[in-house]
Structures are given as C-alpha cells and as structure tokens.
Amino acid sequence: MKLYNSLFLIILSAHLFSCGSDPEDSESSYSLEIAENKTEFKLGESIQAQVKGEKDSVIYFLGEQRLAKTVGEETLNHTFKNEKLGKWNLTANIYKNGESFEKPLEITLFNDTAPVTYTYEIINKYPHATDAYTQGLEFYNDELYESTGHYGSSSLRKVDLETGEVLQKIDISPEFFAEGITILNDKIYQLTWKEGKGFIYDVDTFEKTGEFEYNESEQGWGLANDGAKIYKSDGTEKVWFLDPSSPLVSEEDFIQTVTHRTVATQLNELEWVNGKIYANTYQKDGVAIINPENGAIEGLINFSGLRDQLGNTQDLDPVNDVLNGIAYDPKNEKLYVTGKDWDTLFEVKIIKN
Known part of the structure; x- marks a missing residue:
C-alpha cells in the first residue's frame, strides 16, 4: 500500500511538472x-x-x-x-x-545640455499689498489677478497694477490654504495646498462655479495654462497636465523637471511664457524655464538681489516670505515678479548671461 501511494505521488508530480510548473518558466x-x-x-x-x-x-x-x-x-x-x-x-x-x-x-x-543662465534688469516698480502672501499671479484680458495663502486669510483678488489697490476680492474658507491660480476661457482655477481640491470661479463675478479633486498628486502648488491644457505643480519633480474640458479637470499625464544632471523639486508658482513654463523654486531666488514636452529645464533666471530692492525687507520672514509670483502680459510682452508679503511688484527684463 505504501509503495502504491509513493508511485501515485511520483506520477502526479510528473504530470503537474509537464503541465507548466517548470521553474524555468517562472518570473x-x-x-x-x-x-x-x-x-x-x-x-x-x-x-x-x-x-x-x-x-x-x-x-x-x-x-x-x-x-x-x-x-x-x-x-x-x-x-x-x-x-x-x-x-x-x-x-x-x-x-x-x-x-x-x-x-x-x-x-x-x-537632458543633454546644461540650462542657459539669465540675470535681470528692473524696468519698473509697482506697489504690492504687504498682506498678500502671493501664491498665484496672472494677467487675463489686461487685468491682474492674485491668489494669496495662509489658513484663515487666503483670498482671490483682482489688483490694479499701477497702484496695488485691490479692486475685487473674496476670502477663502479658513480650512483651506489657497495656492496657485490660472485663468482660461473666463474661468479662474485655484488650488488649495493640502486639502486635495481646487476651485473654479467666474472671472467677472468671482462666483464659485465648481470644484475639482486631485487624482494622483497629493498637494497643490502652482498653475499655468497654454490656452488648451492646464499645468499643475505639486512640490515634487512632477508637473501635471490637467484637462479643463473634463468635468473632473482630471490629471491626465505629467512631465518631470530635470537638468543635465539633477531632478528638480520644490517648483512652485507657474506661468506660461512664449511656449515655456516658468516656475519659481520655493525658498530660492531662481526661476526655471521648462520645456513642456519633455520636462527639460532649459534655462535658469537668477533673481538674487531683488529682495534688497524692497521697502519692507526688515519686516519679512527670510524663510517664508520669499520670491513667488510670476505674471506675463502677452499683449505688451512684459514680465512681472513679486514675493510673499513683498511691498513691491517688479517689471523685469530677462538678460542672457
């Protein structure tokens, strides 16, 4: 009986082996x-x-x-x-x-080449509200719009460039920390930081008309658009592509921001400028110029020294009240930058080193 059982097990094992359990076929x-x-x-x-x-x-x-x-x-x-x-x-x-x-x-x-380096020239200076912890800055139809952060004091604003006067403003619910904005087809898209959702407003009335959830990204930092798609940074090396035609404004794809030797993170406020994405680097004086096709950082603008031109430098937190805010006026081909709680908004000209 024991011999019979042993023979049965040998035959069964051979059958299983012949039916595909060959270890050479395993991963x-x-x-x-x-x-x-x-x-x-x-x-x-x-x-x-x-x-x-x-x-x-x-x-x-x-x-x-x-x-x-x-x-x-x-x-x-x-x-x-x-x-x-x-x-x-x-x-x-x-x-x-x-x-x-x-x-x-x-x-x-x-990338196969190092970024081209740029410096800047200040063309004009304009007043900027010192209670504006700038998270997003954008021109639309010759008007300047701004998103400001902090829990309990976040806002969405329309601002007079020449005087710095706030022309229109809504406060964001205190449980949200507002982040970047972009404006497309008369809709303002505004991110929140850690709350996993964004808001959509009518550009004229600031009435909230919708919301959208983040899909794979965990945070909201900066926004820009090219007239068709929206670009979103999240503090990592990724810049996400969002589809504004989708009711969900869903994240469809992404690029990673890379130089010839490093993978870049901490990209914050975004702006679309002549076919490229301009991005503040959080807590740094640099702005990266990014190829939206492959993520290559093709240029770096060094804005060091700009903070020294402020009138309220002594009142600022050097860690948090940093350069942030890029707005490009495509009609007049002018570029503007500012920072969190800075008292000045600068019109600048970018100069290749």
Missing part, C-alpha cells in the same frame, strides 16, 4: 541587465539591455513609452531622443510559450 528565472550596470543616461546616449533567460520575445518600455521589441537573444539597442526626462522604470515585458512576465529596473534620463 524568477529572468533577469534584466543593462550594459555596465548603467542607470543614468542623457538624451543622445544609447542604452544596451538584455533579458537573461529563455524567451520568445521581449517588448521594452520606458514608463509607458514603448521603445522596441527584440526576439530570442537579441539585445535592446536604443538611443534616447524624444523621450520624457526623469526617473522611469525600464520595463521588459517577456513572452514565452504564450505566457508573459515583467521585469522593471529604474533608470534616470537627463
């Missing part, structure tokens, strides 16, 4: 290897990668971008040209005998 039997174990690349450089283990074919992806298909023991040879920059999983989708397996490996793709 653990594969490894994804990159030549020289390299995990950092620049545009223009090539990557050589191969999946070790028996397979029929492999399809390689960078994030969701398909790179190439290889057959058998072929090696992936790909030159980076038009991909989005940043940290992505290089994923090998492995196929064998009708089954598929995934092998991811994180790599970072940088």
Whole structure:
C-alpha cells in the first residue's frame, strides 16, 4: 500500500511538472541587465539591455513609452531622443510559450545640455499689498489677478497694477490654504495646498462655479495654462497636465523637471511664457524655464538681489516670505515678479548671461 501511494505521488508530480510548473518558466528565472550596470543616461546616449533567460520575445518600455521589441537573444539597442526626462522604470515585458512576465529596473534620463543662465534688469516698480502672501499671479484680458495663502486669510483678488489697490476680492474658507491660480476661457482655477481640491470661479463675478479633486498628486502648488491644457505643480519633480474640458479637470499625464544632471523639486508658482513654463523654486531666488514636452529645464533666471530692492525687507520672514509670483502680459510682452508679503511688484527684463 505504501509503495502504491509513493508511485501515485511520483506520477502526479510528473504530470503537474509537464503541465507548466517548470521553474524555468517562472518570473524568477529572468533577469534584466543593462550594459555596465548603467542607470543614468542623457538624451543622445544609447542604452544596451538584455533579458537573461529563455524567451520568445521581449517588448521594452520606458514608463509607458514603448521603445522596441527584440526576439530570442537579441539585445535592446536604443538611443534616447524624444523621450520624457526623469526617473522611469525600464520595463521588459517577456513572452514565452504564450505566457508573459515583467521585469522593471529604474533608470534616470537627463537632458543633454546644461540650462542657459539669465540675470535681470528692473524696468519698473509697482506697489504690492504687504498682506498678500502671493501664491498665484496672472494677467487675463489686461487685468491682474492674485491668489494669496495662509489658513484663515487666503483670498482671490483682482489688483490694479499701477497702484496695488485691490479692486475685487473674496476670502477663502479658513480650512483651506489657497495656492496657485490660472485663468482660461473666463474661468479662474485655484488650488488649495493640502486639502486635495481646487476651485473654479467666474472671472467677472468671482462666483464659485465648481470644484475639482486631485487624482494622483497629493498637494497643490502652482498653475499655468497654454490656452488648451492646464499645468499643475505639486512640490515634487512632477508637473501635471490637467484637462479643463473634463468635468473632473482630471490629471491626465505629467512631465518631470530635470537638468543635465539633477531632478528638480520644490517648483512652485507657474506661468506660461512664449511656449515655456516658468516656475519659481520655493525658498530660492531662481526661476526655471521648462520645456513642456519633455520636462527639460532649459534655462535658469537668477533673481538674487531683488529682495534688497524692497521697502519692507526688515519686516519679512527670510524663510517664508520669499520670491513667488510670476505674471506675463502677452499683449505688451512684459514680465512681472513679486514675493510673499513683498511691498513691491517688479517689471523685469530677462538678460542672457
């Protein structure tokens, strides 16, 4: 009887093994290897990668971008040209005998050139309200709009450029910390910081007409638009694309902001300027000029020294009352910057170093 049971188990094991339990067909039997174990690349450089283990074919992806298909023991040879920059999983989708397996490996793709550096010239100075903890600043139809922050004192304003007078204002409910704004098709979009939602207003009446939730991003920092889509920063390296035609104003995609050697975070207030995204870097004197197609930081504007031109420098918190607020007037091709609780708004000219 014991002999019979032993023979039965041997036959059963052999049957199961023949029906696909071969350990050589399991995910653990594969490894994804990159030549020289390299995990950092620049545009223009090539990557050589191969999946070790028996397979029929492999399809390689960078994030969701398909790179190439290889057959058998072929090696992936790909030159980076038009991909989005940043940290992505290089994923090998492995196929064998009708089954598929995934092998991811994180790599970072940088830009191929260093950012161009710029300085500035002050063209004009205008009064700015010292109770305006500036989070968003934008021109629309020759009018200047501003969003201010802090729990209990956040607001949405229309401001007279020449005098700094607040022409129109609504206070935001005290449980919200207001952040960036952008205006598109007579609608003002305003973010909140940690509350996970944004507000939509009529540009003329400031009547709230809607709300939208954040999807994958956890915070709201800055907003801008290109006339069709909205761009949103969240304090990380990501700038999200929002669809204003969707009732949910949903986050559809993103870029990561990257130089030739670093991944940049803390990008705050945003502005669309001649096809590029301008972004304040929180608690820094720099503004990044970002390519919206791939996330490359193509320029850096150094605004150091601007704070010394204020009349209320001694009243400011050097940690929190920092440069923030970029507004571009496309009709007159003028650029304006200010800061949180600063008493001055500056018209500036950007000069290449």
